[in-house]
Amino acid sequence: MEKKLIRENAFPSLGLGVGFELWMTFLAPRMIGVTWLLLGAVLVLFWAYSWWKHRYWANQGVPTPPVVPFIGHAHKLFAPDRMCDFGREAYYNYGGSKLCGLYSFHEPTLLVGDPELMRHIYVKDFDHFIDRRTFDMPSEKDIVTANMLTLKTGEEWKKLRAIMSPTFTSGKIKGMFPLVCEKADQLVSFCLKEARTKPFVDMKYNFGRFTLDTIASCAFGIECNSLVDEKPEFAKQVDSFFKISTGMILKFILLSLFPKLVEVLNLRLSVPATDFFEEVVRETMRARQSGNKRGDFLDLLLEAEVSTGDAEGTKSKEALDEVTIISQSVLFLVAGYDTTASTLAFASFLLAKHPEIQQRLRQEMSEMVEEHGDITYQGIMEAKYLDACIMETLRLYPPGLFLERKCVKEYKIPGMDVTIKPGMIVTSPVYDIHRDPKYWPEPEVFRPERFLPENKANITHLTHIPFGVGPRNCIAMRFALMEAKVGLAKMLLASDIKLAPGHEEIKAEFSMGLLRPKDGVNLLLDPLKEE
Numbered sequence: 001m002e003k004k005l006i007r008e009n010a011f012p013s014l015g016l017g018v019g020f021e022l023w024m025t026f027l028a029p030r031m032i033g034v035t036w037l038l039l040g041a042v043l044v045l046f047w048a049y050s051w052w053k054h055r056y057w058a059n060q061g062v063p064t065p066p067v068v069p070f071i072g073h074a075h076k077l078f079a080p081d082r083m084c085d086f087g088r089e090a091y092y093n094y095g096g097s098k099l100c101g102l103y104s105f106h107e108p109t110l111l112v113g114d115p116e117l118m119r120h121i122y123v124k125d126f127d128h129f130i131d132r133r134t135f136d137m138p139s140e141k142d143i144v145t146a147n148m149l150t151l152k153t154g155e156e157w158k159k160l161r162a163i164m165s166p167t168f169t170s171g172k173i174k175g176m177f178p179l180v181c182e183k184a185d186q187l188v189s190f191c192l193k194e195a196r197t198k199p200f201v202d203m204k205y206n207f208g209r210f211t212l213d214t215i216a217s218c219a220f221g222i223e224c225n226s227l228v229d230e231k232p233e234f235a236k237q238v239d240s241f242f243k244i245s246t247g248m249i250l251k252f253i254l255l256s257l258f259p260k261l262v263e264v265l266n267l268r269l270s271v272p273a274t275d276f277f278e279e280v281v282r283e284t285m286r287a288r289q290s291g292n293k294r295g296d297f298l299d300l301l302l303e304a305e306v307s308t309g310d311a312e313g314t315k316s317k318e319a320l321d322e323v324t325i326i327s328q329s330v331l332f333l334v335a336g337y338d339t340t341a342s343t344l345a346f347a348s349f350l351l352a353k354h355p356e357i358q359q360r361l362r363q364e365m366s367e368m369v370e371e372h373g374d375i376t377y378q379g380i381m382e383a384k385y386l387d388a389c390i391m392e393t394l395r396l397y398p399p400g401l402f403l404e405r406k407c408v409k410e411y412k413i414p415g416m417d418v419t420i421k422p423g424m425i426v427t428s429p430v431y432d433i434h435r436d437p438k439y440w441p442e443p444e445v446f447r448p449e450r451f452l453p454e455n456k457a458n459i460t461h462l463t464h465i466p467f468g469v470g471p472r473n474c475i476a477m478r479f480a481l482m483e484a485k486v487g488l489a490k491m492l493l494a495s496d497i498k499l500a501p502g503h504e505e506i507k508a509e510f511s512m513g514l515l516r517p518k519d520g521v522n523l524l525l526d527p528l529k530e531e
C-alpha cells in the first residue's frame with residue numbers, strides 16, 4: 001500500500017494509473033534488458049568487424065605489432081612523441097626492417113625498411129607510388145597549403161616538379177654561391193658578437209636565421225635581415241610553422257576520420273603565418289612583373305606562366321595560376337629553413353663533442369683557403385672531410401624521420417605474396433635504417449670516415465637516405481648541401497666550437513615526422529682571430 005502511494009504521488013498529474021504500474025513492474029526491466037542486449041550485440045558485431053579489418057595483414061602473412069580494437073595503431077601513429085619509438089619497435093620487433101603491417105584505425109598501411117624493397121617502390125616502380133598522402137583541404141583559407149608541391153599528385157606533380165627543378169642546376173647553384181657566402185659572413189659576425197655578451201650561443205636559433213635569409217635571398221631576392229634586426233619578423237613567423245599544438249593534431253585526426261565534418265565546419269588546417277608569407281610573395285611578384293628579373297626561383301615560376309606551344313604547333317598559354325606560384329614560394333621559404341638549420345646545429349654540436357674531428361675538419365678548410373685563396377665554390381665541392389662530416393650528421397640526425405608514398409596502381413611486391421592496393425600508404429623509417437647495426441657498425445658513434453671516398457663502397461645502397469629516394473626526393477638537395485657546407489666552413493675558420501657547461505648532451509625532438517634539436521643547441525664560441 002505504501003509503495004503504491006509513493007508511485008501515485010510521484011506521477012500525480014499524468015494519470016498513468018494501473019497500466020503504468022504494470023509497465024514499470026514487468027515490462028520496463030525487460031525493455032532495459034533487451035536494450036542492453038542489443039547494445040551488446042552491436043558492440044560484438046562492431047568488434048568482430050574491427051577484428052576482421054585488422055586481419056588484413058595477417059591474411060597476407062605480413063607481421064604486425066599488437067593492435068587495439070577499433071583504433072589499430074592510430075594512438076601511436078598520431079602521437080608526435082610516440083611515433084618514433086613505435087617506428088623503432090615495429091622496425092626491430094615486428095619485421096619492419098623488411099616490411100611490417102600497421103593500421104591507422106582500420107586503414108592498413110605498410111612500413112618498408114628493406115633497401116631492396118625500397119628500391120622497387122621508390123625508384124624502379126615509382127609509377128605505382130608517385131604520390132604522398134593527400135589531405136582534402138576544402139576551406140578557402142587552406143588554398144595556399146593545399147597547392148604545395150609536397151601535396152600535389154600524379155600528372156600535376158610531374159608538371160610542377162619539372163618547372164621547379166631547374167632552380168637548382170649546377171650553374172644556378174654556382175651563381176648563388178656569393179649570396180650564400182655573404183649570409184654566412186653575417187652569421188659568423190652575429191655569432192661572435194653574441195659570444196662576447198652571452199654565456200653561450202644558441203646555434204640552432206642562429207643557423208635558422210642564416211638559412212631563412214639565404215633561401216629568401218637566393219630564391220626571391222628578398223632581404224629578411226634576420227641576422228641584423230633586433231626582432232626579426234620573418235623568423236618569428238616561420239618558427240610558428242614548427243610549433244605543433246594539440247588543436248592541430250586533433251584537427252588532423254578529425255580530417256582523417258570525418259573529412260566531411262571538417263568541410264561543413266570550414267575548419268582551417270594550415271598555420272595562420274601562411275598569410276604573412278603569402279603577402280610577402282605577392283608583393284615580390286608585383287615588383288617582378290614591373291620588370292625586375294633575377295633568373296631565380298620566382299622568375300622560373302613566373303615565366304612558366306607564359307610557356308607556349310602544343311603538338312600541332314599552335315600557340316597555347318599554359319599559365320601557372322597565381323595561387324600555384326604563391327604556394328610553391330611559401331613552401332620553399334618554410335622547407336628551406338628548418339631542415340638545413342637543424343643539420344647545421346646538430347653538426348656543430350657533434351664537432352664540439354669531438355674536438356679531434358673538429359680540428360681535422362678545420363685543417364682541411366685552412367688548406368682549401370691556402371690553395372684557392374678563399375672559400376670558393378670549387379674548394380667547397382671538393383672538400384671530402386667536410387662532405388663526410390655533413391653526411392655523418394645527416395645519418396645520425398636525419399631531419400625527415402620517415403619517407404612516404406601512396407600507392408596509385410595495384411602493386412604486387414616482387415618475390416612475395418603481398419599486394420598493395422591503390423590508396424594505401426607506404427612509409428619507410430629513415431631514422432632506424434640510419435642506425436641499424438646491420439648496415440652501420442657502432443651506429444651511435446659519430447664517425448665521418450664512413451663517408452670518405454675510400455670507404456663509400458662499404459655502404460649498402462639506400463641505407464643513407466636523408467634527402468629521400470627516387471624521382472620524388474628532395475628537390476633542393478644540392479643547394480642545401482652547398483649552403484650547409486659554406487655555413488659550417490665559415491664558422492670553423494672563425495671560431496673554435498666547444499660544449500657549454502650544463503649543455504653537454506643534446507635533446508632531440510621527434511615531432512610529426514620531423515627531427516629537430518629540442519630547446520636549442522647551446523655552445524661556446526672561442527674566436528680564432530683577434531677581433
Ligand code: HEM
Nearest residue numbers: 150335336339340400466467468469472473474475476480
Ligand atoms: C638538409 C636539408 C634538407 C633535408 C635533409 C631535406 C629532406 C627532404 C626529404 C626527406 C624530402 C622527402 C623526399 C622523399 O619523399 O623522397 C624532401 C622533400 C622536399 N624538400 Fe627537402 N630537405 C632539405 C632542404 C630543403 C630545402 C633547402 C628546400 C627548399 C629550398 C627543400 C624543399 C623540398 C621540397 C619542395 C620537397 C618536396 C619534393 C616533392 O614532393 O617533389 N628541402 N626534403
